Amino acid sequence: MQRNDNQSATQGDEPIPPMQQLLDNPFMLVFIGVLFPTVFYILWGIMEIISIPAVK
Amino acid sequence: MAMFRQCPDSGLFFHKSAESLMKAHAVLGVVYLLIGGVLGLLVALTRMPSLHVLNAEDFYLALSIHGTAILIFWIIFFEMAVLYFAASTLLRCRPATPGIGWIGFLLMVIGSTLVMVAFFRGNSSVMFTSYVPMPAEPIFYLGLILFAVGALIGCFIFLGTLVIAKKENTYDGSIPLVTFGALTATVIAIFTIASGAVILIPTLLWSLGFINHIDPLMYRTIWWALGHSSQQINVSAHVAIWYAIAAIIFGAKPMSEKVSRTAFLLYILFLQLASAHHILADPGVSSTWKVFNTSYAMYLAVLASMIHGLTVPGCIEIAQRKKGFNNGLFEWLQKAPWANPVFSGMFISLIIFGFIGGITGVVMGTEQINLIIHNTIFVPGHFHATVAVGTTLAFMAITYFLIPVLFRRQLIWPNACKWQPYIFGGGMLILSLLLLGAGTLGVPRRHWDINFSDAALQFQYAGTAITMMGIAGLGGLMAAVGGAMFCLIAVGSLVFGKRLDPGASLFSSFGFPMAASCYNIERPGKLELAPIEQTGDSGVQAKGTFVLALVFLASFVVYFFINAKYLSSIWPMG
Ligand code: HEM
Ligand SMILES: [Cu+2]
Numbered sequence: 001m002q003r004n005d006n007q008s009a010t011q012g013d014e015p016i017p018p019m020q021q022l023l024d025n026p027f028m029l030v031f032i033g034v035l036f037p038t039v040f041y042i043l044w045g046i047m048e049i050i051s052i053p054a055v056k
Numbered sequence: 057m058a059m060f061r062q063c064p065d066s067g068l069f070f071h072k073s074a075e076s077l078m079k080a081h082a083v084l085g086v087v088y089l090l091i092g093g094v095l096g097l098l099v100a101l102t103r104m105p106s107l108h109v110l111n112a113e114d115f116y117l118a119l120s121i122h123g124t125a126i127l128i129f130w131i132i133f134f135e136m137a138v139l140y141f142a143a144s145t146l147l148r149c150r151p152a153t154p155g156i157g158w159i160g161f162l163l164m165v166i167g168s169t170l171v172m173v174a175f176f177r178g179n180s181s182v183m184f185t186s187y188v189p190m191p192a193e194p195i196f197y198l199g200l201i202l203f204a205v206g207a208l209i210g211c212f213i214f215l216g217t218l219v220i221a222k223k224e225n226t227y228d229g230s231i232p233l234v235t236f237g238a239l240t241a242t243v244i245a246i247f248t249i250a251s252g253a254v255i256l257i258p259t260l261l262w263s264l265g266f267i268n269h270i271d272p273l274m275y276r277t278i279w280w281a282l283g284h285s286s287q288q289i290n291v292s293a294h295v296a297i298w299y300a301i302a303a304i305i306f307g308a309k310p311m312s313e314k315v316s317r318t319a320f321l322l323y324i325l326f327l328q329l330a331s332a333h334h335i336l337a338d339p340g341v342s343s344t345w346k347v348f349n350t351s352y353a354m355y356l357a358v359l360a361s362m363i364h365g366l367t368v369p370g371c372i373e374i375a376q377r378k379k380g381f382n383n384g385l386f387e388w389l390q391k392a393p394w395a396n397p398v399f400s401g402m403f404i405s406l407i408i409f410g411f412i413g414g415i416t417g418v419v420m421g422t423e424q425i426n427l428i429i430h431n432t433i434f435v436p437g438h439f440h441a442t443v444a445v446g447t448t449l450a451f452m453a454i455t456y457f458l459i460p461v462l463f464r465r466q467l468i469w470p471n472a473c474k475w476q477p478y479i480f481g482g483g484m485l486i487l488s489l490l491l492l493g494a495g496t497l498g499v500p501r502r503h504w505d506i507n508f509s510d511a512a513l514q515f516q517y518a519g520t521a522i523t524m525m526g527i528a529g530l531g532g533l534m535a536a537v538g539g540a541m542f543c544l545i546a547v548g549s550l551v552f553g554k555r556l557d558p559g560a561s562l563f564s565s566f567g568f569p570m571a572a573s574c575y576n577i578e579r580p581g582k583l584e585l586a587p588i589e590q591t592g593d594s595g596v597q598a599k600g601t602f603v604l605a606l607v608f609l610a611s612f613v614v615y616f617f618i619n620a621k622y623l624s625s626i627w628p629m630g
Contacts (some may be wrong), residue, residue: 023317024230026218026239029324033243034250037281037328041349042251045277045332048341 059150060577065556066304066461069580073154074144075565078137078462080161081210082455085133086546088168089448092126093539095119100487100532103433105507105522107529112504116181119502121172123184127443128203128286129168134451135241135293136164136210141462142238142296143217148580149226152216160209163202170199183502185283188259188270197260201253208249211242227583233310233317234303237296240320241289247328248289251281273340284331290443291361292323294405294450298368301402301450304457305393308375309586311367311598319367322360329353333421337430343423350421358418365410366605369403370598377597385600401453401477408481409446412488413438415612425619428626431502433525434495441488444535449481452542459546464560465553472541480538486531490524496622497521 022028059072095118102110102118110118144151151157173195174180180192218239221227231239255278261267299316302308310316332349335341369389376388393399416438420429429435456473459465467473499506499521506525508515550562557574564574 019318020230023236023321026215026243029239029321030215030243030246033324033328034247036325037247037285037331040353041329041331042254042278042281044345045335045341046274048345049271049274049277052340 058573058576058578060148060580061574062577062580063461063464066457068145068461069148069577070462070565071144071150072565072575073157074140074151075462077151077154077157077161078140078145079562079565081133081137081140081164082458082462083550084161084165084168085130085137085451086455086543088125088129088133089539090543091172092122092124092130093536093543095122096126096539097532097536098122100529100536102504104526104529106526108505113178113181115504116183116502117175117178120181120183121175124171124175125168126448127184128200129171131290131443131447131451132203132207132286133164133168135245135289136161136207138293138297138451138454139210139214139238139242141458142235143214143221146232146235146583147217147221147227148583149217149221149224152213152220154213156209157213160206160213163206163209165206167199167201167203167206170195170202172199174199185279186259187279188262188272188275191263194260194263197256197263201256201260204249204252204256207245211245211249214238214242225582226580228585232583233313234296234300236317236320237292237299240323241292241296243324244285244292244328245289248282248285251278251285255279255282273338276338277335277341280331280334281328284334285328287439287443288323288327288330290447291327292320294409294447295320295361295364295368297450297454298364298402298406301398301453301457302368302372302375305396305399306372306375308371311370311374315363316367319360319363322356325356326353327357327360330357330421333426336421336423336426346423350423354418354421358414361410361414362605362608365406365414365608366601368406369604370601373598373601385603388600395474397456397473397477398453400474401449401456401481404477404481405446405449405453408441408449408485408488410608411611412485412492413442413446415608415615416492417442418612419616419619422616425616425623428619428623429495431500432495433491433499433501433503436501437488437491437493437495440484440491445481445484445488449477449484452480453477455542455546459549459553460556463550463553463562464556464564465549466556467545468548468553469545473545476538476541476545478538479541480535483531483534483536483538487528487535488531490528490531494521494524494528497524499525 016024060069061072061075062069098110098118099115099122101107102115140151140157143149174193175196177193180196182190182192182196186192186196218231218235221231230236255275258267258270259275262270299310329349330353332341332346333354336346336350372392373388376391381388381391392403416434420426420434420438456467459467495501497518497520499517505511506517506522555561
């Protein structure tokens, strides 16, 4: 398979754009990929469940 | 020591230990596809009202094994092979800690075996969702946990291999797009497995009696972070394979690397939030939470899928037009290699995933419309289009490429290879469409007897619904024939296929036979960047794809409207 990567055309002296820096950083991607669903889905969801009042 | 070989046909480099790991994972995957497929057929034949082959107990056993073996074990084993391929082979890099890779593999084998043992002992027919308080045996949960740990190890080895490749400077620029897609799958897998641990470890303790209560809503909410996200691993992986196959068959280059990568980033950010669409009918969580996660966030992920669905055929169209298939809107498509299962499998996967899986998924993910079809057989209708055609058929397609390239064997039965994607895809299409139809008429999923023959309260489904379930079973039979053909071709080619290298054998990468080694490359040349071409406005060049996209959008709008209308008629307001 051939390599075709016009995205990384910005080499040499040009500064690498921030978006590309993010896409080139696997560990940052892991971090945000875990953070987003943990906050919006899991933590928010659990907070709603535990705030359901218990039966009296 | 020289550890790499170069495949003379594809030019790809295989590192000896990565190759062995790929082979082991792929072969185990096919074993589970076979087991899951056989039971899927029995499930489908039981749900044919006229045949109804299994008794109730065996039905739920078969359904549990079908869902687990095929959705979890087949797909994740194969995905691990894809990760080794995308990191080691595509980056021309030695895999990080292959020894630990084998430990991961072993954990996956032991874990999946324990789950199978639990099933066959008969006390764990809890289906793959294993909702509490329905109990399975402890070894069921233990098996799932071990399997997940094994897969997590595979994910970390993937990341480790990326680090090594960067340090040892095996490639120029950014990682290739296909590897980026695999990275997306890995990111989602890490969240998936972590959520699985959060919920399955307490459930294991509960089944052992150390914890006396697990709240069902809490279980469902966290379990679906696992259950839904795991499907998004599949989506990322099969989209990566679409791009790979477009490049392999057509030499196609992505229309825009930037756009495709950004679309993968949208997956990383938003795809997992849509886990909430499984909880849409549950009380206890607010509409705000449901709507935020399944609409606002989800639509950004859907946008990403539509981008991939557009750019993959788009880049194929551009590549084909460059080769001279430039007449009219669709000559490029007509002249595609429809007899080559690598292409046909991939293209059928893309079309059915988008048109059937995608459209039904978005429509039923709407909180209100979900009420029409929640827990009906519509849902299996939807996900057989996504995961049985989208993912499984894409994996089958790439297997047709890997058997010669990775295993160095020629495919046996070229005619069967040619037809297999059509038989499997066609059968699945029939199965999906009819399950969607029957579900819209209210037929429940996971239900042994919709005729209620020995129930105290009688209920009669519409005749059309019963007929649809019957035809769905025939579609299932056809799909099972296609699946069986695939397993026979894959295994048969490994054993009887003509050797493409004199020494090619399943175990050559493991060191048997000890004959002269083909692993004679110390270090592959660096993966260079392709020169940048001025392609002009590629959007304008892909006219046919643009028309396809308009047809897609029109179908989507019409289908959404029909469902909203239907909802208003069965749920009159005011
Ligand atoms: C031989 C081909 C297949 C046939 C005939 C088949 C048939 C079926 C049918 C009829 C159901 C619905 C059962 C019910 O709800 O009562 C079902 C469920 C399911 N199928 Fe398949 N299927 C096949 C292949 C696949 C593949 C390739 C996958 C995934 C990769 C898959 C994943 C599932 C899952 C996850 C369920 C849900 C199980 C549950 O509700 O617990 N199937 N299948
Ligand atoms: Cu989902």
